[in-house]
Amino acid sequence: MSKTEIKAPMDSCTHCGSEKGYYTNDYVVGRTRHNHHFDGTEAENGEYYEHLKHKTGKVAYCKSCNKKLFNMEEVYGS
Ligand SMILES: [Zn+2]
Numbered sequence: 001m002s003k004t005e006i007k008a009p010m011d012s013c014t015h016c017g018s019e020k021g022y023y024t025n026d027y028v029v030g031r032t033r034h035n036h037h038f039d040g041t042e043a044e045n046g047e048y049y050e051h052l053k054h055k056t057g058k059v060a061y062c063k064s065c066n067k068k069l070f071n072m073e074e075v076y077g078s
Contacts, residue, residue, distance in 0.1 A: 024057035
């Protein structure tokens with residue numbers, strides 16, 4: 001999974017003015033391996049997301065008021 005920086009077309013929410021950021025409802029599907037040590041501590045899980053199919057949601061929502069902000073396609077420029 002690649003974490004790409006996507007700059008929003010606004011600096012704050014156009015509905016409530018929050019600057020906390022936005023989120024997309026991503027769709028993730030697949031099976032992955034979660035490694036543990038015998039003593040219960042978590043082991044190296046660097047590949048945890050690599051086997052998953054990841055699809056970014058089409059719509060961005062405000063983290064504060066959950067209202068629709070913009071379409072991701074506008075930002076990708078496709
Ligand atoms: Zn908002």
